[in-house]
Amino acid sequence: MSAEVHEHTHEHEHHHKDTFITKYIFSIDHKMIAKQYLITGIVMGVVGVLMSMLFRMQLAWPEESFKIFNVLLGDKFAPNGVMANDIYLALVTIHGTIMVFFVLTAGLSGTFSNLLIPLQIGARDMASGFLNMISYWLFFLSSVIMLSSLFVEAGPASAGWTIYPPLSALPQAIPGSGTGMTLWLVSMAIFIAASLMGSLNYIVTVINLRTKGMSMTRLPLTIWAFFVTAIIGVISFPVLLSAALLLIFDRSFGTSFFLSDIYIAGEVLHYQGGSPVLFEHLFWFLGHPEVYIIILPALGITSEIIATNSRKPIFGYRAMIMSILAIAFLSTIVWGHHMFISGMNPFLGSVFTFTTLLIAIPSAVKAFNYITTLWKGNLQLNPAMLFSIGLVSTFITGGLTGIILGDSTLDINVHDTYFVVAHFHLVMGISALYGMFAGIYHWYPKMFGRMLNKNLGYVHFWVTAVCAYGVFFPMHFIGLAGLPRRYYTNTNFPLFDDLQNVNVLITTFALIGGVFQLVFLYNFFSSIFYGKKAVQNPWKSNTLEWTAPVEHIHGNWPGEIPEVHRWPYDYSNPAHDVDFVPQNVPMKEGEEVLHH
Amino acid sequence: MEILLVILVLVLLSIALWQLTKIFDLTQVGDSDDSQVANDSDNNIQGYLMFGFLAFIYIFSIYGLIKWGPLVLHTPASKHGETVDNLMNITWLLIFIVQAVTQVLVHYFSFKYRGKKGNKALFFADSNKLEVIWSGIPAVVLALLIGYGLYAWVDIMFVDENEETIEIELYAQQFKWSARYSGADNVLGKANVRLIEGVNTLGVDLSDPNAQDDIVVSELHIPKGKKIHFKIRSQDVLHSAFFPHFRAQMNCVPGMVTEFAFEPVYTSDEYRALPFMVEKVKNINALREAKSKELVAKGQAPLDPYTFDFLLLCNKICGASHYNMQMKVVVDTPEDFKKWLSDKPSLVQEVKTANAPKPVEGEVGADSTKAKDTAAIAKMAMK
Numbered sequence: 001m002s003a004e005v006h007e008h009t010h011e012h013e014h015h016h017k018d019t020f021i022t023k024y025i026f027s028i029d030h031k032m033i034a035k036q037y038l039i040t041g042i043v044m045g046v047v048g049v050l051m052s053m054l055f056r057m058q059l060a061w062p063e064e065s066f067k068i069f070n071v072l073l074g075d076k077f078a079p080n081g082v083m084a085n086d087i088y089l090a091l092v093t094i095h096g097t098i099m100v101f102f103v104l105t106a107g108l109s110g111t112f113s114n115l116l117i118p119l120q121i122g123a124r125d126m127a128s129g130f131l132n133m134i135s136y137w138l139f140f141l142s143s144v145i146m147l148s149s150l151f152v153e154a155g156p157a158s159a160g161w162t163i164y165p166p167l168s169a170l171p172q173a174i175p176g177s178g179t180g181m182t183l184w185l186v187s188m189a190i191f192i193a194a195s196l197m198g199s200l201n202y203i204v205t206v207i208n209l210r211t212k213g214m215s216m217t218r219l220p221l222t223i224w225a226f227f228v229t230a231i232i233g234v235i236s237f238p239v240l241l242s243a244a245l246l247l248i249f250d251r252s253f254g255t256s257f258f259l260s261d262i263y264i265a266g267e268v269l270h271y272q273g274g275s276p277v278l279f280e281h282l283f284w285f286l287g288h289p290e291v292y293i294i295i296l297p298a299l300g301i302t303s304e305i306i307a308t309n310s311r312k313p314i315f316g317y318r319a320m321i322m323s324i325l326a327i328a329f330l331s332t333i334v335w336g337h338h339m340f341i342s343g344m345n346p347f348l349g350s351v352f353t354f355t356t357l358l359i360a361i362p363s364a365v366k367a368f369n370y371i372t373t374l375w376k377g378n379l380q381l382n383p384a385m386l387f388s389i390g391l392v393s394t395f396i397t398g399g400l401t402g403i404i405l406g407d408s409t410l411d412i413n414v415h416d417t418y419f420v421v422a423h424f425h426l427v428m429g430i431s432a433l434y435g436m437f438a439g440i441y442h443w444y445p446k447m448f449g450r451m452l453n454k455n456l457g458y459v460h461f462w463v464t465a466v467c468a469y470g471v472f473f474p475m476h477f478i479g480l481a482g483l484p485r486r487y488y489t490n491t492n493f494p495l496f497d498d499l500q501n502v503n504v505l506i507t508t509f510a511l512i513g514g515v516f517q518l519v520f521l522y523n524f525f526s527s528i529f530y531g532k533k534a535v536q537n538p539w540k541s542n543t544l545e546w547t548a549p550v551e552h553i554h555g556n557w558p559g560e561i562p563e564v565h566r567w568p569y570d571y572s573n574p575a576h577d578v579d580f581v582p583q584n585v586p587m588k589e590g591e592e593v594l595h596h
Numbered sequence: 597m598e599i600l601l602v603i604l605v606l607v608l609l610s611i612a613l614w615q616l617t618k619i620f621d622l623t624q625v626g627d628s629d630d631s632q633v634a635n636d637s638d639n640n641i642q643g644y645l646m647f648g649f650l651a652f653i654y655i656f657s658i659y660g661l662i663k664w665g666p667l668v669l670h671t672p673a674s675k676h677g678e679t680v681d682n683l684m685n686i687t688w689l690l691i692f693i694v695q696a697v698t699q700v701l702v703h704y705f706s707f708k709y710r711g712k713k714g715n716k717a718l719f720f721a722d723s724n725k726l727e728v729i730w731s732g733i734p735a736v737v738l739a740l741l742i743g744y745g746l747y748a749w750v751d752i753m754f755v756d757e758n759e760e761t762i763e764i765e766l767y768a769q770q771f772k773w774s775a776r777y778s779g780a781d782n783v784l785g786k787a788n789v790r791l792i793e794g795v796n797t798l799g800v801d802l803s804d805p806n807a808q809d810d811i812v813v814s815e816l817h818i819p820k821g822k823k824i825h826f827k828i829r830s831q832d833v834l835h836s837a838f839f840p841h842f843r844a845q846m847n848c849v850p851g852m853v854t855e856f857a858f859e860p861v862y863t864s865d866e867y868r869a870l871p872f873m874v875e876k877v878k879n880i881n882a883l884r885e886a887k888s889k890e891l892v893a894k895g896q897a898p899l900d901p902y903t904f905d906f907l908l909l910c911n912k913i914c915g916a917s918h919y920n921m922q923m924k925v926v927v928d929t930p931e932d933f934k935k936w937l938s939d940k941p942s943l944v945q946e947v948k949t950a951n952a953p954k955p956v957e958g959e960v961g962a963d964s965t966k967a968k969d970t971a972a973i974a975k976m977a978m979k
Binding site for chain 2: 085086089158159160164166167170173174175259260261262263264268273274275276277310311312313315316317318319341342343346349350353354357358360361362364365367368369370371372374375376377378379380381382385386389392393396397400401403404407408409410412413415416417451452453454456458459462465466469470473474477478480481482484486487488489490492493494495497498499500502511512515516518519522531532535538539569571572573574579594595596
């Protein structure tokens with residue numbers, strides 16, 4: 001590594017000198033910050049996935065003794081290797097929190113927005129490199145706090161990732177609602193601050209720093225997705241922050257925003273006049289847009305990768321932008337579909353059913369546009385392309401069951417069962433994860449100047465794809481059988497005894513799928529040092545990032561920033577002999593624009 | 597321990613795979629810069645795998661429907677449940693059609709159009725006609741679904757005030773359900789957690805005239821053919837009253853009263869005798885017997901054979917023992933229900949019995965009970 005540092009500093013001594021600290025730690029270079037986000041996200045991802053493997057084992061073989069439980073959870077939470085019921089809930093809670101916020105929000109959006117926004121719009125860096133650095137380090141701090149909450153005596157937060165009060169407010173109700181919950185709230189408050197700084201930076205950069213010729217309708221769909229995602233984040237994350245602050249007030253200063261009329265552990269508490277339903281509204285006002293904050297960047301990445309690897313323009317570029325905007329708008333007015341049976345007025349339920357099912361329309365447009373892009377293409381089935389196709393597949397499978405959950409009448413019976421778990425894992429968990437993997441395989445050469453091993457990539461994709469369906473397809477059935485989620489075990493209900501074999505199958509797939517992520521981890525970390533050297537534009541792509549040199553430099557381009565003359569999807573344009581025409585290639589004499 | 601072995605095998609497997617890919621790499625001619633970019637042979641293999649994956653999805657789905665289809669909730673036990681299941685079936689039909697068609701398109705195209713050097717893709721950038729088709733069709737279909745859904749929703753959720761119903765309170769507390777019957781007046785007495793004391797665990801206001809005939813029980817009985825109007829409370833955290841067989845669910849929120857109403861259409865006995873349920877119970881008991889053999893071999897007690905009962909489950913995470921918060925629900929004929937209820941003492945009577953002076957208690961204890969006694973009597977007198 002030191003050789004690399006030396007080479008690098010030597011290369012542009014005309015620039016200011018980088019020390020190790022300013023280059024690798026407190027860097028203000030968006031490319032380095034992207035890598036920092038990615039590696040932190042991967043580390044958090046390992047923790048999150050490991051947790052899911054542990055609680056899946058408990059679900060398949062309830063209350064059986066496993067040495068690994070004892071090793072990882074300790075004597076208090078896994079005496080004799082049997083997982084305790086409160087740590088089960090803690091694992092479920094922290095798994096959800098980590099995967100939703102730390103991996104699929106920060107790890108996905110943070111990585112690729114940072115890497116691609118300046119490079120694809122032709123900017124030297126983010127609008128504020130300093131703010132960008134602060135954003136990453138706050139995210140890092142919140143990750144550390146979240147992980148440290150795993151080690152407090154009474155255990156980490158265990159009220160579910162939705163942390164509904166009063167359960168999350170009262171340590172008498174569950175031990176995890178003591179210090180563990182305090183750390184959770186502090187961590188999330190810092191996380192939100194980090195996310196807001198990032199989002200504001202992305203918005204300002206996209207609006208102000210586009211290179212000459214890069215009109216909004218020449219932006220790659222990745223940038224559209226990141227831009228709109230940042231806007232949704234700025235609108236909705238502050239609401240979660242306020243909810244978290246009010247909850248902190250209720251917990252620590254005796255206010256009653258969310259609590260009222262509580263009798264617990266033999267005494268009446270003083271709270272009066274608050275409402276847990278208010279918290280649900282505030283939480284889901286972020287919570288629902290949050291799933292689009294997760295999935296939109298994945299869809300943007302997929303749009304780019306499918307077009308490049310199909311050697312075809314993305315079908316319906318403008319329709320794709322319109323559908324991103326429509327999804328973003330609708331996403332802020334559908335939160336109530338998480339609350340059909342929360343006790344809110346049923347009339348509101350009707351309104352939210354209506355707005356929710358409307359989202360299916362722009363989503364369908366996206367799915368069909370992807371399919372049409374594949375049609376009559378010349379598909380280069382690189383690992384990134386496989387993950388993108390996989391995303392289209394799981395996005396459809398998972399999205400379709402949303403028609404059931406979004407319909408208040410049908411939601412009555414599947415609400416909070418494993419059916420919901422299957423639905424959202426496919427449509428935003430697995431799909432977004434695929435988007436993230438696709439992005440990593442595709443832009444790895446841009447990030448590290450080396451290539452990932454494609455064969456390991458293929459193995460990684462196929463095992464993951466089979467396991468993802470293997471885990472979540474059977475899960476729909478146990479949900480439809482009425483099995484509630486967040487049950488430590490269902491052995492107390494003989495009614496559910498016939499679901500146990502299905503649970504064993506699900507866990508088997510989960511363990512295989514989880515272990516095979518090692519293939520990816522190995523590929524990722526070893527290729528940083530030993531991967532094949534990348535050429536400048538390995539995928540023969542049109543977007544501007546591939547016009548920048550492989551070796552990272554401050555300011556991205558050694559000379560002038562390239563000027564843009566065309567949209568990013570001139571693949572197989574009949575007016576040209578080669579099957580790709582980068583955005584910085586001027587229009588030929590008499591060349592017509594062949595798209596709307 | 598088996599699981600560790602399994603993991604070990606998997607790790608070894610992945611190492612083996614890695615070795616294989618290394619060998620594969622070495623056999624590739626030269627060390628060109630694009631060696632990690634898909635070539636024609638990769639496209640070919642991956643294209644066929646895409647086709648294979650389509651087969652996998654289809655076979656797995658059909659296998660699942662046959663093998664796990666029978667596990668899902670069957671005949672609804674409530675009147676509105678039929679509407680819910682109708683809508684559900686229509687939605688399922690739609691989902692299966694769309695899923696079957698789109699998955700074929702995604703994977704078949706990935707196979708059919710796998711890349712080959714020298715091929716050129718079709719430049720096909722947009723078509724307003726197509727966009728209108730695939731935003732229009734979902735819009736129309738969804739409009740129909742929303743229409744039916746909202747019609748059913750309003751029907752289920754809004755209880756007509758003139759309708760004759762039986763009022764029952766469901767009361768949730770950490771890991772336990774109780775039910776309060778409104779008695780002859782069919783009006784529940786007022787209640788607040790601040791009034792919880794001794795056997796009055798629901799905090800019923802004993803001075804309220806409507807509370808005088810209220811009855812509190814820990815097993816829910818409801819009559820067939822009558823609409824039951826549940827008023828739902830919680831004393832500590834959020835819970836959710838979930839009756840899967842009746843297609844009914846509503847959260848229990850501390851500080852407010854939520855409601856849900858349904859009409860049972862089968863008694864417990866009738867539901868048990870339905871052919872699908874006989875089959876299901878037989879299947880469950882076979883599994884339990886096998887498990888019992890294992891347990892006995894280990895020197896533990898065998899499992900009891902299972903008979904079906906309707907259940908009320910908690911379906912909102914409520915604490916460490918959330919997984920064991922349940923109440924048996926019995927649907928009786930109206931006659932049996934009346935008889936069952938008439939045997940139960942009212943809460944007021946229970947409080948009286950509990951507060952009757954107990955000679956065995958010590959001086960101090962007796963004093964405090966007496967104090968409470970007088971308070972209770974004073975409250976009673978106030979009505």
